[in-house]
Amino acid sequence: MYIIIYSLSPEETKSTAQTLATAFYVGISGIVGSYIRRLIMIILGLNICLD
Structure with a gap:
């Protein structure tokens, strides 16, 4: 990625x-990581409220 930008x-x-x-x-990796974590929690049935 850096070679292309450079x-x-x-x-x-x-x-x-x-x-x-x-x-x-x-920034994007944090957003995507949080989304994937939430999907895994939903699939596994972990209903933990993190609000």
Whole structure:
């Protein structure tokens, strides 16, 4: 992923582009991980209220 971002971004914005890509990746992985965790809990019948 970083090689693609590094090659596509202009020289003066390479570090910013990589930082934004990392932040986006970490944010999306947290959202997807929480969704999958909830699906597994529903499938297994674990009714734990985490609110």
